[in-house]
Amino acid sequence: MINIHRYEVVENEHLYGPGKRLLLFTQGCSLRCNGCTNQHLWEFGKGVDATTDEILNQCNDMDGITLHGGEPLDQANALIELIRELKRQGKTVVLFTGYIFKELNKVQKEAWLSSDIVISGRYEERKRNIYLQFRGSTNQKVFTHKGKYKDYKIKDGQTVAILSFNEQGEMQSRGFRTDELEQLLNEISKDNK
Ligand code: SF4
Numbered sequence: 001m002i003n004i005h006r007y008e009v010v011e012n013e014h015l016y017g018p019g020k021r022l023l024l025f026t027q028g029c030s031l032r033c034n035g036c037t038n039q040h041l042w043e044f045g046k047g048v049d050a051t052t053d054e055i056l057n058q059c060n061d062m063d064g065i066t067l068h069g070g071e072p073l074d075q076a077n078a079l080i081e082l083i084r085e086l087k088r089q090g091k092t093v094v095l096f097t098g099y100i101f102k103e104l105n106k107v108q109k110e111a112w113l114s115s116d117i118v119i120s121g122r123y124e125e126r127k128r129n130i131y132l133q134f135r136g137s138t139n140q141k142v143f144t145h146k147g148k149y150k151d152y153k154i155k156d157g158q159t160v161a162i163l164s165f166n167e168q169g170e171m172q173s174r175g176f177r178t179d180e181l182e183q184l185l186n187e188i189s190k191d192n193k
Helices: 052-058 072-088 106-114 179-191
Strands: 002-010 021-026 048-050 064-068 092-097 117-120 141-143 161-165 171-175
Touching (some): 072 106, 171 179
Parallel strands (some): 092 117
Antiparallel strands (some): 002 048
16 A cells, blocks of 8 residues: 555646656655655544545546655655556656665665666755756756656746646645745735735
């Protein structure tokens, strides 16, 4: 079983990788970086359990999956069958992990090496940069070491934030918020009070 926070379909290359993808947020992270914006995903076991088949079924008409967290590699033993099957089906895997390669065990290394794009490294608040593709801080690295995206060119120098409203009418944002956007959101929130 894979303990997940949620999944959704995304098409935003700058944030999540090329094409139409299933974005899967795993629940639980042992790394706990200062300034992490996903702290609600730190606690283990707080999400819902999903089987490999359930997630595979959601990937039928997708280019691939994007594994986000939480920390996906903290559940590498549960995720590896999913990754193997997706690769058998010719789909791509984009892996966001706070680990670096030398920290990994055997299964985690397999997950890493099977992924088409890996974004690696802890989030470091003092190295925050909102104009990087995929990464939140300049120490993080992107590996496009094999497969379909081996010649993929990272497009730094721009930033993306996605704003949406939930069923209660509350505004939610993801991606990278510039100071101007922060200010605009504060004004909107004041107007709504
Ligand atoms: S590894 Fe990712 S989810 Fe975990 S604390 Fe760091 S930034 Fe947050």
